[in-house]
Amino acid sequence: MNFELTKEQRMIRDMVRDFAKAEIEPYARELDETHSFRKESFDKMGELGLLGIPFPEEYGGAGGDIVSYALAVEEIGRACGGTGLSYAAAVSLGATPFYNFGTEEQKQEFLVPMAQGKTLGAFGLTEPNAGSDAGGTRTRAYIDGDEWVINGEKCWITNAEYSRQVVVTAVTGQNEKGRNIITAIIVPTNTPGVTIRSNYQKMGVRASNTCEIILENVRVPRENVLGDEKKGFGQFLNTLDGGRISIAALSVGIAQAAFEKALAYSKERTQFGQSISKFQGISFKLSDMAMEIELARNMVLKAAWLKDNGKPFKKEAAFAKLFASEMGFRTCNKAIQIHGGYGYMAEYDVERHLRDIKLMEIGEGTSEIQRVVISRLLGC
Amino acid sequence: MNIYVLVKRTFDTEEKIVLNGGAIQEDGAEFIINPYDEYAIEEAIQVRDAQGGEVTVVTIGGEDAEKQLRTALAMGADKAVLINTEDDVEDLDQYSVAHILSEYLKDKDADLILGGNVAIDGGSGQVGPRLAELLGINYVTTITNLEIDSDTVKIVRDVEGDSEVIETSLPLLVTAQQGLNEPRYPSLPGIMKAKKKPLEELELDDLDIDEDDVEAKTETVEIFLPAEKEAGRVLQGELKDQVKELVQLLHTEAKVI
Ligand SMILES: Cc1cc2nc3c(=O)[nH]c(=O)nc-3n(C[C@H](O)[C@H](O)[C@H](O)COP(=O)(O)OP(=O)(O)OC[C@H]3O[C@@H](n4cnc5c(N)ncnc54)[C@H](O)[C@@H]3O)c2cc1C
Ligand SMILES: Cc1cc2nc3c(=O)[nH]c(=O)nc-3n(C[C@H](O)[C@H](O)[C@H](O)COP(=O)(O)OP(=O)(O)OC[C@H]3O[C@@H](n4cnc5c(N)ncnc54)[C@H](O)[C@@H]3O)c2cc1C
Secondary structure, three states: OOOOOOHHHHHHHHHHHHHHHHHOHHHHHHHHHHOOOOHHHHHHHHHHOHHHOOOOHHHOOOOOOHHHHHHHHHHHHHHOHHHHHHHHHHHHHHHHHHHHHOOHHHHHHHHHHHHOOOOEEEEEOOEOOEOOOHHHOOOEEEEEOOEEEEEEEEEEEEOHHHEEEEEEEEEEEEOOOOOEEEEEEEEEOOOOOEEEEOOOOOOOOOOOOEEEEEEEEEEEEHHHEOOOOOOHHHHHHHHHHHHHHHHHHHHHHHHHHHHHHHHHHHHHOEEOOEEHHHOHHHHHHHHHHHHHHHHHHHHHHHHHHHHHOOOOOHHHHHHHHHHHHHHHHHHHHHHHHHHHHHHHOHHHOHHHHHHHHHHHHOOOOOHHHHHHHHHHHOOO | OEEEEEOOEEEOOOOOOOEEOOEEOOOOOOEEEOHHHHHHHHHHHHHHHHHOOEEEEEEEEOHHHHHHHHHHHHHOOOEEEEEEOOOOOOOOOHHHHHHHHHHHHOOOOOOEEEEEOOOOOOOOOOHHHHHHHHHOOEEEEEEEEEEEEOOEEEEEEEEOOEEEEEEEEOOEEEEEOOOOOOOOOOOHHHHHHHOOOOEEEEOHHHHOOOHHHHOOOOOOOOOOOOOOOOOOOOOOOOHHHHHHHHHHHHHHOOOOO
């Protein structure tokens, strides 16, 4: 056993921490208040190579590992939850499917610019009537000559407005058992018939770009299938397994930010003649927060380490995502409680952390779905 | 251009510092590259990129300083040298450090040596000037701008907030002041490449230095944290009386007049 990060992993974490503190955190509150995405942050992340951490150099990446990537997500999320979500989605959902399933040409054409930070990428699975139950996808695609013709609607797709292409899932037929065959198709966002809008009023992660995508008779070349035409469903399940590690890391980052503010505040705030941190009612909360954050971080790093070492990580990724997001919600809620009335005010940021972290219990598989995944792996 | 940068690993003074038995507790403290040295590294990289050549970062310290050297390599320096004194000497002061560095640098034909204006821990600001003196080369401290045109060097230096323009020539040692540049973050590709860049480790023996010759000339007698800032006092009453009271307090309590 060895719990030490490598020198490179520490250097990456420290660099991202410094960068996020100087270039991301100062904008977090304003982006939340104005519901806006800050492209400049992503340009800078791209220049530093952050959008290509886990991809090899031949595909424009840095040749780092998933542990380093998870550390980077935590640090960016600690500075701004919304920016952290867009960062995690760009790498895990936008770029990774190309790395895992793309042909060499698709990798050169699409993965390289994403890894270099020249564009973001998006993954369009969810639909108004197909969320947890992705098998219920209604978007359809059929072959006409040498082209796919796609019709349907996707909702809440992260980063689509800032992406050169989005990968959408569509039903392309039925198998022998009468089940839908789902195919993943690459759709350049400037294709005629594609409409992308982002006018959702969100509870949190407002610095993240969240879009509705309408596809009306969208035609793309037949070779735009990503991976196996018949195995789109399995592919996105695999994509989500990896994505869960990053959502867990993001949860740890947001929780860490809330914890640090609560700890500092509790030492400064005096009531009944002493700092409130001296009251057990407060100090026990802080102890629990610190402990749960560390436990979640360890689970994130373990899942990342398993993935880096080519070992099965599905269950551990679900453990990490489920525990980290739920502990994150508890932690942010306690941080508000410790701040008393001030915690309810935007100026102290902890109410934003709570609004941001709530998404982690929903996106990339709800808490209930994580429990479904785990219980299946237990053989229930 | 043959460029050397002097780098020190220091604790982060923005983090909480804990004293234990008269020494700073290293466990749990955060360690960084001395911030003024970061300006020196950045400037060295910019000079090399404009004029060609090679940047070598040098530090004196223990094994742990490798992380700071690797960070400098990740920013873009070409080579690193760790002069490891861990097993040889306990206390180094500005005399010892300048002496060791001069022994290392005396036959290196450095065109330009850059260092920080001070280290934020010891704060002596002496290593640079002492080293230049030992090497017998020109030096300029607290610089905020550097222009090199073949052998002529034009420098702006900060003199307590004012600027002084100086012309000098290579070989030269300069120490960096805040404002010289904006140090870059080490990029991801930079961090990955730094792994493969050469990092040489030397001991005093390798430099033919006798431990006794670099023994510190000064002794640290005591280390303590600044007194906690007390709450300010707001004077009350007529303005005239307040002024009187203030002057009196400055005499009797603060004892500054
Ligand atoms: C800000 C944001 C960003 C997003 N980004 C993306 C993106 O980039 N790409 C993308 O494809 N999607 C994205 N999503 C969609 C997200 O993945 C879905 O919201 C999520 O999968 C849940 O689906 P749903 O909202 O349709 O909820 P539903 O599936 O309708 O679930 C409603 C409730 O029922 C529960 N439930 C459902 N099935 C079961 C079951 N079998 N057992 C027990 N309980 C169950 C759920 O846990 C939940 O509590 C995003 C969503 C948001 C809010
Ligand atoms: C929207 C809003 C409306 C409000 N309206 C009114 C109003 O109309 N009139 C009015 O007078 N006030 C009002 N308030 C103020 C409200 O009553 C206070 O916020 C509340 O009493 C808590 O006080 P505090 O915010 O100063 O927190 P603090 O007292 O500083 O408490 C901070 C934390 O320390 C804990 N703590 C404090 N003392 C102890 C102890 N001895 N042991 C253990 N834990 C302790 C608290 O439980 C809390 O978790 C309002 C507040 C809000 C946010």
